[in-house]
Every structure is written in C-alpha cells, then in structure tokens.
Amino acid sequence: MQAVVLGGSFAGLLAARVLHDFADHVTILEPDHERASGSGAPHRNQLHALLAMGHEQLERFFPGLTDEMVEAGAHLGSAQQIQFYIDGKLKPAVPDVQMVGATRSFIEDHVRRHVLALPRVQLLPYRAAGVRVRAGRLQAIPYVTSEGHGDELPADFTVDAMGRSSRLGRWLEAQGWPAPRVERMRIDLGYATARFHRGHELADTVVAHASPGPASNYLPSVCEPGALTAVEGDRWNVVLAGYTGYRPTSDRVAFLGRMRRCVAPIQQVADVCTMDGEPTTFHFRDSRRRHFRELPRLPGGLAVLGDALASVNPIYGQGLTLATLQASALDRHLRTGANPHQPAISYFRHASTVVDAAWQLSTTADLAQPHVTGPYPLGYPIVRWAADRITEASILDADINATFSDVLHMRRHPRALTHPRILLRTARALAARKAASTT
Numbered sequence: 001m002q003a004v005v006l007g008g009s010f011a012g013l014l015a016a017r018v019l020h021d022f023a024d025h026v027t028i029l030e031p032d033h034e035r036a037s038g039s040g041a042p043h044r045n046q047l048h049a050l051l052a053m054g055h056e057q058l059e060r061f062f063p064g065l066t067d068e069m070v071e072a073g074a075h076l077g078s079a080q081q082i083q084f085y086i087d088g089k090l091k092p093a094v095p096d097v098q099m100v101g102a103t104r105s106f107i108e109d110h111v112r113r114h115v116l117a118l119p120r121v122q123l124l125p126y127r128a129a130g131v132r133v134r135a136g137r138l139q140a141i142p143y144v145t146s147e148g149h150g151d152e153l154p155a156d157f158t159v160d161a162m163g164r165s166s167r168l169g170r171w172l173e174a175q176g177w178p179a180p181r182v183e184r185m186r187i188d189l190g191y192a193t194a195r196f197h198r199g200h201e202l203a204d205t206v207v208a209h210a211s212p213g214p215a216s217n218y219l220p221s222v223c224e225p226g227a228l229t230a231v232e233g234d235r236w237n238v239v240l241a242g243y244t245g246y247r248p249t250s251d252r253v254a255f256l257g258r259m260r261r262c263v264a265p266i267q268q269v270a271d272v273c274t275m276d277g278e279p280t281t282f283h284f285r286d287s288r289r290r291h292f293r294e295l296p297r298l299p300g301g302l303a304v305l306g307d308a309l310a311s312v313n314p315i316y317g318q319g320l321t322l323a324t325l326q327a328s329a330l331d332r333h334l335r336t337g338a339n340p341h342q343p344a345i346s347y348f349r350h351a352s353t354v355v356d357a358a359w360q361l362s363t364t365a366d367l368a369q370p371h372v373t374g375p376y377p378l379g380y381p382i383v384r385w386a387a388d389r390i391t392e393a394s395i396l397d398a399d400i401n402a403t404f405s406d407v408l409h410m411r412r413h414p415r416a417l418t419h420p421r422i423l424l425r426t427a428r429a430l431a432a433r434k435a436a437s438t439t
C-alpha cells in the first residue's frame with residue numbers, strides 16, 4: 001500500500017506513524033516543514049497544553065517519549081503540580097493525572113524526529129494541489145514543488161491533515177464528489193502568549209490554569225482567564241485569553257497588568273520573573289468541524305485527521321489530544337484488515353465519537369459567553385444549568401472533580417458527568433455548602 005499524508009504537522013505526523021504499520025511506503029507532503037517550529041505557523045507559538053489522554057496516547061505510539069522529553073528539559077507534572085482554578089478558587093488535586101510541560105514546537109519536534117526515523121516514511125517539502133478520484137477512490141495526489149513544478153503521487157490511501165483551512169472539500173467537488181458540510185460556532189477568541197525566565201519560584205507547579213465559571217457568569221470579573229506551564233529551557237509559558245473587545249494585546253505592560261489580576265501562581269510569575277521577548281497574539285474566529293459522515297457518497301482511500309476534521313476553542317486544550325485519538329481510530333480501522341480502497345466508514349465513525357465529545361464539551365462551555373449566539377443544542381438551558389451546578393460542586397468535592405478532570409482530559413465521555421452518582425453527590429455538596437453558609 002502506498003500511503004500519502006497531506007500536511008506534516010502534529011496530526012499528519014501521527015497519521016504517518018499509524019500508517020507505517022500497514023503501508024509499504026508513507027509519503028508526507030508538507031511545504032512548511034523547514035519552518036514547522038518557527039514563525040510560519042503562528043498558532044504553534046501559543047501555549048499548548050497536552051491533556052493527560054493525549055500524553056497517554058503519545059506514549060503508546062512512541063514508547064519512552066516522555067522520558068526522552070523530560071531528559072531534554074520538559075517537565076512532567078502530576079497531582080498538586082497541576083492546578084486548575086475556577087472563578088479564582090483552586091480545585092482539589094487529582095492524583096492520577098500527568099501532564100507534560102513543554103512548548104508545542106518541542107513536543108512536535110520530538111514526535112517528528114521519531115516519525116521521520118521510521119524506515120518507510122519520507123517527507124517531501126511539496127504542496128498538495130488537489131486529489132484525483134477515479135473508480136470511486138482517491139488514486140493520486142497532484143502536488144507542486146517549491147520551485148513551482150507540478151506532478152502527481154500515486155496513492156492507495158490518503159490522509160488529509162492540512163489543518164482547519166483544508167481545501168479537500170473543494171478538491172472533492174472539482175472531481176464531482178460532494179463536499180462535507182462545515183459546521184461553525186463563532187467565538188471570536190483572542191490569545192496572547194509570553195515567555196518568562198524561570199527560577200526557583202513555584203517549585204511545585206508545572207501547570208496552572210484559571211478560567212471563569214458560574215460565580216462570575218463566565219466573565220473575567222473575578223479573575224483573568226489564563227494559564228501557565230513550566231517548559232523546556234527554564235522558561236514559563238503564560239497565556240492570557242479574552243473574547244471580542246477584551247482580546248489581550250502584545251503590549252507587555254498590559255499583559256503584566258492582566259497577569260496580576262489572575263490566580264496566585266500567574267501573579268507571582270508577573271512579579272518575580274523577567275519576560276523573554278514580547279507577547280505574541282492570535283485571533284481564533286470560530287470552532288468548526290466537517291461532517292464527513294453525512295455525505296451520501298464518500299470516495300475510498302481517504303481519511304481526515306486533526307483540525308481538518310474538527311478544530312475547537314483552544315482554551316480547553318483539546319486539539320492535540322483529539323489528533324492522537326483520531327490516530328488511534330485510524331489504527332483501529334486499519335487493524336480490522338479494512339481494504340484501503342474502500343470508503344473508511346468505520347474510521348469516520350470512531351473519529352466522530354471523539355469529535356462529538358470534544359465539540360459538546362467546548363461548545364456547551366462557549367455558549368455561556370454572552371456574545372456566542374448559537375447554534376444551541378436541544379435542551380440547552382437544562383444542560384447549562386446542570387453543567388453550572390456540577391462545575392460548582394467540582395470545586396468542593398474531590399470525587400466529583402476526579403470525574404470532571406477525566407472528562408476535561410478526554411479520558412471519559414462528557415456523559416460520565418450526568419451519571420446518577422455524580423448528580424447525587426453534586427446535590428449533596430451544594431446542599432452542604434448552603435447549610436455551612438447559613439450557620
């Protein structure tokens with residue numbers, strides 16, 4: 001089998017890792033690979049948190065990767081070293097969660113090194129320029145070299161990992177096939193990340209994350225939304241976030257001012273650490289996903305991974321982990337002995353289970369923002385009310401927070417939070433809080 005992966009960023013690299021177990025040859029097309037860690041892809045310079053599930057999946061695909069990254073300067077945090085705050089209140093620690101503190105480029109560089117060392121994987125610095133669909137399946141990928149020469153690569157199985165702006169839909173239409181419906185939720189999120197020199201302050205912190213919750217009506221009135229991670233090179237990465245007119249800017253004084261209105265660890269970094277360079281900003285307009293499963297006709301020999309399939313609000317840190325879970329779904333699909341020339345129905349089914357869960361979690365939270373105007377899922381007011389109560393209870397009760405954390409880290413489906421045991425515990429925790437406040 002000749003496999004072709006369009007895009008050699010995080011999702012494309014994982015796809016290549018999986019395909020290597022099944023293909024005679026895997027070719028990654030990535031025009032930007034020289035600049036993959038640099039300024040050519042501005043979102044890669046923003047703080048990236050790798051959720052516990054993403055970390056577990058990476059270790060599964062690349063055994064020993066964590067130790068290798070830690071040896072090279074990354075930080076492995078667990079329990080109290082990972083601090084989540086809601087409305088400025090620290091949540092109970094979760095003992096069995098581990099997170100790697102490192103920049104996105106660092107993690108991706110390590111993954112890239114492993115993938116490109118595989119014997120049957122090659123990366124070509126070319127831009128895919130379309131698809132050729134014949135006899136019901138993708139058979140070749142036209143490409144353009146950096147010198148502008150065009151040619152085609154034969155393909156038995158192709159993975160689109162071209163990110164959220166993938167043009168695959170148009171290319172399919174040009175070949176007489178339907179394009180998937182693109183669902184969007186406009187969120188208008190602003191991000192700004194700055195790096196700080198790290199000394200001996202906050203020796204027991206690897207990740208600190210602060211978000212507004214029900215007490216502030218999800219507005220930054222009680223505490224600024226932001227996060228920090230200890231990263232390689234003895235640095236802190238600090239991100240601040242805000243919506244619409246409250247988007248953070250690259251002004252360093254304003255950045256430090258906002259950090260001082262955030263939770264204690266972020267305040268402390270603002271007070272004692274020196275900023276390294278300037279804050280860099282990013283505007284994330286919408287969450288979007290492509291509905292391949294709705295298509296009346298899907299060509300064979302095609303899978304779609306990463307942001308090309310679904311790209312959700314980065315505040316919840318799901319993108320990298322989603323890509324690892326989709327890679328896992330691809331592995332599962334190919335392991336059934338599926339004919340690569342047939343439509344990858346079971347891949348898209350498995351992938352949509354994880355995308356639906358991530359989409360549900362992030363859009364339900366986003367709809368709490370007054371400027372986000374839908375589309376609302378069925379029964380949204382009840383879902384919102386229940387989500388608010390469970391969020392409040394997760395600050396008070398370690399057991400509820402353990403399930404909350406599993407959902408947040410994508411280890412469990414969001415429905416785990418509506419289990420009668422959790423709902424009962426939530427009612428008890430909130431009743432106990434009320435009783436305590438009236439005595």
Ligand SMILES: Cc1cc2nc3c(=O)[nH]c(=O)nc-3n(C[C@H](O)[C@H](O)[C@H](O)COP(=O)(O)OP(=O)(O)OC[C@H]3O[C@@H](n4cnc5c(N)ncnc54)[C@H](O)[C@@H]3O)c2cc1C
Nearest residue numbers: 007009010011043048049128162163306307314317319320
């Ligand atoms: C501000 C911000 C913060 C984020 N924070 C987090 C976080 O904390 N945690 C987390 O897990 N996720 C986070 N994400 C999401 C994460 O960055 C994405 O989910 C991830 O980058 C998806 O990887 P990808 O490989 O699918 O796409 P991308 O990284 O966008 O890569 C797509 C690749 O396709 C290549 N390409 C494009 N067109 C072609 C073509 N025609 N031919 C060949 N190649 C092509 C591009 O050059 C690029 O390398 C964040 C995103 C943003 C925007």
